[in-house]
Amino acid sequence: MEPTERKEMILQEAKKLFAVKGYYQTQISDIIREAGIARGTIYQYFKNKEDLFVSLLEKYYSQWEKNAYLAEDLDLAAVSPREYFFHRIRRTLEFFAQDQDVCRIYLRMGLGLPGELESTISRFEKKIEDIIVNDLNLGVRNGHVPEDMDVRLVANLLGGALLRTAYLYFGSGVDPDFDLDRAARKICDILSPAIFLPSVP
Amino acid sequence: MEPTERKEMILQEAKKLFAVKGYYQTQISDIIREAGIARGTIYQYFKNKEDLFVSLLEKYYSQWEKNAYLAEDLDLAAVSPREYFFHRIRRTLEFFAQDQDVCRIYLRMGLGLPGELESTISRFEKKIEDIIVNDLNLGVRNGHVPEDMDVRLVANLLGGALLRTAYLYFGSGVDPDFDLDRAARKICDILSPAIFLPSVP
Amino acid sequence: MEPTERKEMILQEAKKLFAVKGYYQTQISDIIREAGIARGTIYQYFKNKEDLFVSLLEKYYSQWEKNAYLAEDLDLAAVSPREYFFHRIRRTLEFFAQDQDVCRIYLRMGLGLPGELESTISRFEKKIEDIIVNDLNLGVRNGHVPEDMDVRLVANLLGGALLRTAYLYFGSGVDPDFDLDRAARKICDILSPAIFLPSVP
Amino acid sequence: MEPTERKEMILQEAKKLFAVKGYYQTQISDIIREAGIARGTIYQYFKNKEDLFVSLLEKYYSQWEKNAYLAEDLDLAAVSPREYFFHRIRRTLEFFAQDQDVCRIYLRMGLGLPGELESTISRFEKKIEDIIVNDLNLGVRNGHVPEDMDVRLVANLLGGALLRTAYLYFGSGVDPDFDLDRAARKICDILSPAIFLPSVP
DNA sequence: GATGAATGAGCATTCATTCAT
DNA sequence: AATGAATGAATGCTCATTCAT
Numbered sequence: 001m002e003p004t005e006r007k008e009m010i011l012q013e014a015k016k017l018f019a020v021k022g023y024y025q026t027q028i029s030d031i032i033r034e035a036g037i038a039r040g041t042i043y044q045y046f047k048n049k050e051d052l053f054v055s056l057l058e059k060y061y062s063q064w065e066k067n068a069y070l071a072e073d074l075d076l077a078a079v080s081p082r083e084y085f086f087h088r089i090r091r092t093l094e095f096f097a098q099d100q101d102v103c104r105i106y107l108r109m110g111l112g113l114p115g116e117l118e119s120t121i122s123r124f125e126k127k128i129e130d131i132i133v134n135d136l137n138l139g140v141r142n143g144h145v146p147e148d149m150d151v152r153l154v155a156n157l158l159g160g161a162l163l164r165t166a167y168l169y170f171g172s173g174v175d176p177d178f179d180l181d182r183a184a185r186k187i188c189d190i191l192s193p194a195i196f197l198p199s200v201p
Numbered sequence: 202m203e204p205t206e207r208k209e210m211i212l213q214e215a216k217k218l219f220a221v222k223g224y225y226q227t228q229i230s231d232i233i234r235e236a237g238i239a240r241g242t243i244y245q246y247f248k249n250k251e252d253l254f255v256s257l258l259e260k261y262y263s264q265w266e267k268n269a270y271l272a273e274d275l276d277l278a279a280v281s282p283r284e285y286f287f288h289r290i291r292r293t294l295e296f297f298a299q300d301q302d303v304c305r306i307y308l309r310m311g312l313g314l315p316g317e318l319e320s321t322i323s324r325f326e327k328k329i330e331d332i333i334v335n336d337l338n339l340g341v342r343n344g345h346v347p348e349d350m351d352v353r354l355v356a357n358l359l360g361g362a363l364l365r366t367a368y369l370y371f372g373s374g375v376d377p378d379f380d381l382d383r384a385a386r387k388i389c390d391i392l393s394p395a396i397f398l399p400s401v402p
Numbered sequence: 403m404e405p406t407e408r409k410e411m412i413l414q415e416a417k418k419l420f421a422v423k424g425y426y427q428t429q430i431s432d433i434i435r436e437a438g439i440a441r442g443t444i445y446q447y448f449k450n451k452e453d454l455f456v457s458l459l460e461k462y463y464s465q466w467e468k469n470a471y472l473a474e475d476l477d478l479a480a481v482s483p484r485e486y487f488f489h490r491i492r493r494t495l496e497f498f499a500q501d502q503d504v505c506r507i508y509l510r511m512g513l514g515l516p517g518e519l520e521s522t523i524s525r526f527e528k529k530i531e532d533i534i535v536n537d538l539n540l541g542v543r544n545g546h547v548p549e550d551m552d553v554r555l556v557a558n559l560l561g562g563a564l565l566r567t568a569y570l571y572f573g574s575g576v577d578p579d580f581d582l583d584r585a586a587r588k589i590c591d592i593l594s595p596a597i598f599l600p601s602v603p
Numbered sequence: 604m605e606p607t608e609r610k611e612m613i614l615q616e617a618k619k620l621f622a623v624k625g626y627y628q629t630q631i632s633d634i635i636r637e638a639g640i641a642r643g644t645i646y647q648y649f650k651n652k653e654d655l656f657v658s659l660l661e662k663y664y665s666q667w668e669k670n671a672y673l674a675e676d677l678d679l680a681a682v683s684p685r686e687y688f689f690h691r692i693r694r695t696l697e698f699f700a701q702d703q704d705v706c707r708i709y710l711r712m713g714l715g716l717p718g719e720l721e722s723t724i725s726r727f728e729k730k731i732e733d734i735i736v737n738d739l740n741l742g743v744r745n746g747h748v749p750e751d752m753d754v755r756l757v758a759n760l761l762g763g764a765l766l767r768t769a770y771l772y773f774g775s776g777v778d779p780d781f782d783l784d785r786a787a788r789k790i791c792d793i794l795s796p797a798i799f800l801p802s803v804p
Numbered sequence: 805g806a807t808g809a810a811t812g813a814g815c816a817t818t819c820a821t822t823c824a825t
Numbered sequence: 826a827a828t829g830a831a832t833g834a835a836t837g838c839t840c841a842t843t844c845a846t
Contacts, residue, residue, distance in 0.1 A: 408800040420778060425712055425720065426626055427744045437749060452719055452720060454751045455716055455720055456719060456720060459720070459723045459724060459727070460723070463723075463727055465612075466727075467730070476615045482803075483748075483799060483803050484743070484749040484791065484795050484799065484803065485740060486738075487738075487791055487798075487799075488787055488791040489797060490734075490738065490786060491765060491787045491790050491791050492787035492796075494765055494769065494785065495765075495772065495783055495786060495787055495790075496783055497771075498769040498772075498773050499769075499772070499773055499777055499781060499783060500777075501777075502773045502774065502775070502776055502777050505607050505769060505770060505774055506770075507773055508724070508727060508766075508771045509766055509767075509769065509774065518653060518657060519626065519653060519656055519657060519660070522657055522660045522661065522664070523660060523709070525664070526660075526664055526667070526709060529668070533691075537687075537688075537691065541684060543708060543724070544684070546684040547684075551793075552789060554771070555768065555771070555789065555790070555793075556793060558764075558767050558768050558770075559764040559765075559767070559768055559790065559793060559794070560764070561731045561765045562763040562765070562767020562768065563759075563760040563761070563763045563764040563767075563768060564692060564695055564696075564760075564763070565710055565763060565767075566710075566711065566759050566762060566763025566764075566766075567696075567756065567759050567760055567763060568695065568700075568706060568765075568771070569699075569706060569707075569710045569759075570755075570756070571696065571698055571699075571700070572699050572703045572706045573703060573707055573710065574703070575703055576700055576701075576702075576703050580606075580700060582693060582696055582697060582700060583693065585690060585696060586689055586692045586693035586696055588753060588756065589692050589696075589756070589760065590685060590688055590689040590692050592752075592756070592757060592760060592797050592798075593688075593692075593760070593797055594685050594688060594797075595796035596793050596794055596795075596796050596797040597688075597793075598684060598685065598688075602683070602684050603686065
């Protein structure tokens with residue numbers, strides 16, 4: 001086997017494991033077992049475990065970067081803004097669709113907490129989704145939300161949007177002067193057109 | 202010190218550490234040092250490290266649950282759908298605003314990868330944000346996007362929404378029949394009203 | 403409760419635990435739980451765990467000593483040697499019969515190895531017993547051993563005798579000049595009258 | 604060094620330590636110091652401390668089993684019952700003679716109680732031996748016991764026999780209907796021919 | 805005397821990394 | 826380049842003992 005092939009193969013096996021078990025719960029022993037190589041061999045290709053994981057991230061990061069910027073090939077003058085937006089979304093989905101493992105790793109879902117912890121934290125995320133789904137179904141029944149809405153999808157869009165925003169605002173320290181009402185109002189104003197029928201006040 | 206106080210104090214110190222260093226990189230030694238207690242004391246209040254972390258998650262989860270459901274006290278007949286939506290958002294932000302550490306832990310930002318890994322993966326998230334910010338600024342200049350838009354906020358809303366959706370679709374296996382175009386179109390249609398001026402095609 | 407009573411009660415509970423779980427596997431926590439006392443109380447009556455165990459041993463040792471020497475009250479001139487021997491045996495059995503826990507502790511059966519170890523070592527002792535039982539049954543069938551012999555009892559007598567002798571000879575170092583044949587012959591000569599019918603060569 | 608040799612070497616060193624200090628008081632640190640290996644090396648050959656001890660027991664158990672059953676090679680028709688008995692005894696002594704450590708471990712003398720406990724419990728065994736020795740010497744002086752008797756040996760035979768029998772009867776619970784007199788009589792009848800001169804009543 | 809929260813020395817075990825072959 | 830036995834720093838956890846109340 002070519003050295004390049006072998007390095008690639010190790011990365012492949014490591015990726016699967018990291019995606020499922022996360023960084024800490026994936027042992028070098030797991031990787032060499034799956035890759036069918038000797039313990040020392042891994043250190044011929046990677047400085048250490050961290051370097052192996054970074055290589056993985058870098059590899060897919062550069063793939064994604066190429067992919068993401070390709071969107072700029074689009075002739076802005078020729079496509080409508082919505083079309084341009086559509087392509088951005090499509091390219092992003094495309095990137096993650098090619099590899100569920102990369103998806104899990106980049107979306108921090110497989111950082112590897114012991115089983116119980118993982119499920120406790122997932123329960124929180126599931127609950128948020130459920131609450132939004134309930135609210136949306138209520139909105140549909142009351143005629144405030146389009147009947148044909150994919151509520152599961154919208155619940156994820158809204159949940160993802162809100163949680164990320166919370167992190168933006170508070171993740172690196174909470175500003176004591178932060179105006180909660182104003183922020184909530186802004187987010188509400190931005191997202192409302194996406195879910196409510198135009199007639200809704 | 203009361204036993205309850207002491208347990209609470211340990212949770213406080215552990216929370217700070219877990220938020221900054223994550224689960225694996227936070228050692229029991231760190232916690233006892235910060236809490237100023239003896240090694241064995243932690244095991245008087247918690248079965249083990251995992252139990253301590255779960256207690257933390259459960260504690261804030263139940264706080265959040267109370268908080269989240271309180272929104273249902275709102276008289277649906279009395280408030281407009283948008284007002285209801287606003288309150289949901291406000292309550293969520295409120296929960297995370299009270300504690301940056303809880304915010305980091307629940308949003309899986311502090312699950313603890315070694316420094317280099319953490320920054321590599323953050324770079325990816327920052328990049329996504331930047332690309333969206335650029336696109337939005339372009340939209341502003343071209344008159345497709347409201348001039349007074351808080352682009353940083355919207356970039357986070359969009360980024361969070363899209364990434365979470367990607368995980369929804371691909372996180373637990375990629376369906377070979379998945380229709381990329383259709384999914385992207387749906388997402389685009391839902392989110393477009395939130396960013397484009399009504400006049401944009 | 404009187405202090406003396408309380409000390410006695412702790413000894414009672416500790417004895418039961420030590421007999422079943424052994425010294426190391428019996429925790430102070432076990433003892434205070436069974437005795438229904440506080441952790442610190444035990445140290446009011448005993449210097450430490452070791453002292454508690456020693457107190458236990460000493461207590462029964464002195465009881466046994468009294469019991470054993472009482473045999474000397476027997477009027478040697480009045481009883482036959484066999485009667486005297488009988489009384490010694492009876493007194494010893496009597497001592498152990500009064501308390502199975504003391505029996506287990508003194509006979510080193512409950513020194514507390516983790517389950518697997520305990521059973522591995524017991525298997526060895528059971529095996530020895532079985533071999534002797536087999537041999538004796540063979541002897542009965544061949545008419546060398548009395549038909550009414552309690553083979554299980556004799557197997558234990560012989561096994562206990564032999565193993566203890568092995569320890570006498572080799573437990574504190576093996577003499578290179580030790581004459582195996584001579585020793586085995588001596589033991590055989592001593593024990594043979596106890597098992598074989600007088601007619602056996 | 605060959606892997607097999609190394610495993611063997613670790614077992615050797617561990618055996619010595621377990622024999623002297625017992626299971627609990629023998630630390631992994633002791634073993635690696637004596638074996639001159641690194642801490643982790645032990646876990647390359649044994650799952651854990653318990654597995655190491657079990658391996659030790661199993662190893663010698665199987666050696667003994669082979670040794671014990673070899674006795675059955677003896678042509679029963681060709682040897683007298685006493686000769687057969689002699690060989691059994693010889694084989695058993697032979698097994699323990701080869702290794703004082705194995706002797707101590709199997710005969711539960713090295714199960715490792717802290718120094719003081721060990722000596723307290725030994726004192727009891729020594730005392731029993733002394734009492735029997737005294738009695739036997741008395742018997743010699745009175746002409747009831749053969750003059751050339753090895754009293755120390757017989758004391759150990761009798762002590763071992765009696766103690767083991769006590770455990771047989773009471774170790775796993777004391778039968779309330781147990782007939783002490785009858786049992787003592789039986790034991791007395793069995794052992795008397797082994798010690799008394801034929802003329803003794 | 806009694807209590808039980810607090811203590812911390814001590815221990816088994818893990819696992820990324822090395823290096824002689 | 827490949828191997829895998831050996832390494833040992835690092836870590837979570839235990840449990841007898843203490844001492845302020």
